[in-house]
Every structure is written in structure tokens, then in C-alpha cells.
Amino acid sequence: MSSINYTTRTEGQTRINTILWTVPNFINLLENKSTREFRTVKTQDQSVDLTDSRFQLKMQFLGRDNDIIEIYYLSPNPVFLKSILTICLKRFEERSIVIKEYHTVQANKWQYLATLFKRDIASYDGREIFLLSDGSLRLKFQFMVSNDIKVDRTNVPEAQLSNDFENLLNNGLFSDVTMKSAEGNEYKVHKAVLASRSVVLKAHFEHNTTECYTNVVESPLESEVLREVLTFIYSDKAPRVDEIPEKLLAAADFYQLSRLKSFCEEALHKKxxxxxxxxxxxxxxxxxxxxxxxxxxxxxxxxxxxxxxxxxxxxxxxxxxxxxxxxxxxxxxxxxxxxx
CATH class of the missing domain: 1.25.40.420 (Serine Threonine Protein Phosphatase 5, Tetratricopeptide repeat)
Structure with missing residues (x-):
């Protein structure tokens, strides 16, 4: 029967889970060719259940004579972690076998960690290399689970959502409503977008309003201001806020666009x-x-x-x-x- 010693500690935003897995008489286990898999079991502490709340570990024995030992772990929750596997040797020495940098791990799915070879456990002349003096194999696992890791995103394309929505405004594709400026200029827009961004515009399409039947919204704003307001609604950008902050402040207040209003306040404060x-x-x-x-x-x-x-x-x-x-x-x- 193997034994498990499980400890946790927290450093900043990182929770470090350390597991000492000791398997006694490991050579005998390898010689038993009927054994193809060996897993951790419940700890003796009845308040802690490894199968429910902690990392699980397993070894798979491959080859005709169990010459290859593959080591896996399983997390009960999806996590972002760094994993380190170390073998504990005689005279309190340790040897790191593998270090895997931070990556996302799915919940309840066995993850490959490392491979050991029977020839490294014990040499042909009978010397035990990776075993303790009592013949047991002791592995130390460290799983560093973090919520504050900066991922290298240099190869990830820049977000296009803002530009894509602005293109939707520019080309009018799939538009279902027309918005008119005070001068009568028309803009092909989309009810869902307008309603999701402004409670005032949303009210135009609720209940039995005129806009529900005509699909036309009459705006009191001048064309240059309305165009800027629509650009903000679709892209969350206000490229002319420094040019016409007074007009845009009035428009933002009228349509209850709080973020655009903040942009205008900042621009007016600078002036x-x-x-x-x-x-x-x-x-x-x-x-x-x-x-x-x-x-x-x-x-x-x-x-x-x-x-x-x-x-x-x-x-x-x-x-x-x-x-x-x-x-x-x-x-x-x-x-x-x-x-x-």
C-alpha cells in the first residue's frame, strides 16, 4: 500500500500543492507483470478525499517487462498551473525529473507528466539508483496553481471585435432600422446593437411605439454628432471627442451613454x-x-x-x-x- 503526504501553502496569488507519493517495495511491484496501472488512493485522514478535492496520481506500466513507467496527474478543477516532479533519493538528496511551465489544465482529465525507465530505477548489477534505502520509490509532485500569471500573447492576433462592429455600421449589412439626423441624413443601423448600448434607444423599440412600425428613428442630433455617437455605440471609440466635446456631451447625456459622457468630461477638463x-x-x-x-x-x-x-x-x-x-x-x- 502506497502512502500520500499532501500539503498546501499560498504565496501571493499562487497556491502550491506538494504531494509526496511513497510506493514501498517498488522493484517487487515492477516484477509483478500483471500490474499495469497503479494509482493513489484515499488518504488515511478521513476528512480529506483525494478523489473528490485534490490532485490524483497514477503510473502506467508499459512494455513486456514493465520497462517503461509513465506518470500522470488529474486535477478535480480546471486550473492554470506549473508542475514539477522530483525523485527523492538516499541521504535526503533529490533530483528534478521534469518541470512544465504554466499552462491550462482541464478538469478530471489525466495529464501526462513524465516517463521513467526501469533501468534507471535499478541497474543490472543490482544497485538501486532511484530508490530509498528501504526499497521504496518516493516522488515529490509540486503543482503551482496561479490566478495571476501573465501569459505571453505575442502570437495572438489583436482583438477585432471593435473594428468588426464598426464595419457593420459602415456597410449597413443586415440593418433593420434607419436612423435620421436633424438634417435628414440616414444611417442604416441595427436594433439589437442600439438597444444593447442605450436604454433610451432601447425604449424606441419596446411596446407600441411609432419606431416599432416604421423602423425609423428620428434623432435631434446634427449629422456630424449623430455619426460620432453611432461610431461610439458600435465600436466604443470616439475619435472626434477632442474636437466637439461640448456637442458630444449633450448627445451622450441625451442617449444616456455614460462612458462617452466620461470621455467628453475628460476632454473638456483638458481644455x-x-x-x-x-x-x-x-x-x-x-x-x-x-x-x-x-x-x-x-x-x-x-x-x-x-x-x-x-x-x-x-x-x-x-x-x-x-x-x-x-x-x-x-x-x-x-x-x-x-x-x-
Whole structure:
């Protein structure tokens, strides 16, 4: 009866499973030509079941005289692992037999690991080479299971999904609805794509709406803006966001495209100056662009307030509420300092 010693430890994102498999009287096992396979069995610890929760091991004996020993392992779960097989020798020495770098392993499928030869277990002159002093064969398996391995993907083609969907927009293939700009320009599009990206557009095709019967969606957006919005919907890209961020912010808010809205807020923040700070703040407030509004208020507060009150934008402010927001934001820290 063989014995199993199973230990585990964790290093960072890697779980290292170490198994010591000791097979006593191994030469006798090899000489028994009726034995063609030898597997690990349940551990003596009744709380641990190798067949259910841990790696299993087996040897297959090949050749007329069991001259070849193939070693396999089985994982109960799909894993990404590195495996090392070591033979334990006399005088506490060890010899690595095989090291397999990280690769994906299927669950409950025997995986080939290494081959041993009978001639290496014991030489013809009777010397035991790979056996311990008591005649047992001891193999040490290390299975390093990781969730944080960077796979070399240099030979993997770049993702084409974004480009493929953009081509679908450009060629109108299999389109089932027409979208019209404010000027009347038409774009051949697809209900499923529009509905999956925008809850506003999805609402056009639900229930008994006019669009359900006509398969035409009238958009209030100008052609250049609508085209950019559709490009984003299909490809998740906004190539002109730095050119027309104000118009795109309004469009993103209208169609509830939060990611496009974030792109626009970032572009407007990059363009923020003393001269356009008030206009930017009004735009952010109008379209509920909370991040842009916060960043603009911080810009105004950061030593720019006096300069901004001399701009044309400030002179045109008609919203008392907006002036109140600016004032309260600027004065907040001073008020808190007075309290302390």
C-alpha cells in the first residue's frame, strides 16, 4: 500500500500543492507483470478525499517487462498551473525529473507528466539508483496553481471585435432600422446593437411605439454628432471627442451613454481655462456631468476666482443658483476654518 503526504501553502496569488507519493517495495511491484496501472488512493485522514478535492496520481506500466513507467496527474478543477516532479533519493538528496511551465489544465482529465525507465530505477548489477534505502520509490509532485500569471500573447492576433462592429455600421449589412439626423441624413443601423448600448434607444423599440412600425428613428442630433455617437455605440471609440466635446456631451447625456459622457468630461477638463471656466461649469450643470462640475469648481477655487469674475462668461451669468454654488464652494473651507 502506497502512502500520500499532501500539503498546501499560498504565496501571493499562487497556491502550491506538494504531494509526496511513497510506493514501498517498488522493484517487487515492477516484477509483478500483471500490474499495469497503479494509482493513489484515499488518504488515511478521513476528512480529506483525494478523489473528490485534490490532485490524483497514477503510473502506467508499459512494455513486456514493465520497462517503461509513465506518470500522470488529474486535477478535480480546471486550473492554470506549473508542475514539477522530483525523485527523492538516499541521504535526503533529490533530483528534478521534469518541470512544465504554466499552462491550462482541464478538469478530471489525466495529464501526462513524465516517463521513467526501469533501468534507471535499478541497474543490472543490482544497485538501486532511484530508490530509498528501504526499497521504496518516493516522488515529490509540486503543482503551482496561479490566478495571476501573465501569459505571453505575442502570437495572438489583436482583438477585432471593435473594428468588426464598426464595419457593420459602415456597410449597413443586415440593418433593420434607419436612423435620421436633424438634417435628414440616414444611417442604416441595427436594433439589437442600439438597444444593447442605450436604454433610451432601447425604449424606441419596446411596446407600441411609432419606431416599432416604421423602423425609423428620428434623432435631434446634427449629422456630424449623430455619426460620432453611432461610431461610439458600435465600436466604443470616439475619435472626434477632442474636437466637439461640448456637442458630444449633450448627445451622450441625451442617449444616456455614460462612458462617452466620461470621455467628453475628460476632454473638456483638458481644455479648461480662465476664459471658458464659467461656460464649462454651466455645461456640466446642464448635462449632469458631476465629475466635470467638481473639477471646474476646484479650478475656480484654486486661485482663479478673481480672474474669472473679469471674463465675458462671468458677465453673462444669469443663474443665481450657479453663482450661489460657486460662492458656497469657494467659501466652504474658510467657513470650516473659522469654526475650528
Amino acid at each position: 479648461l481655462t480662465v476664459e471658458n471656466a464659467i461656460e464649462t461649469l454651466q455645461l456640466a450643470d446642464l448635462h449632469s456631468a458631476k465629475t466635470l462640475k467638481q473639477l471646474t469648481l476646484e479650478f475656480i477655487k484654486d486661485g482663479q476666482a478673481k480672474l474669472i469674475t473679469k471674463t465675458e462668461g462671468w458677465a453673462k451669468v444669469k443663474s443665481v443658483d450657479l453663482i450661489k454654488v460657486i460662492y458656497e464652494y469657494i467659501m466652504a473651507d474658510d467657513f470650516e476654518a473659522d469654526i475650528k
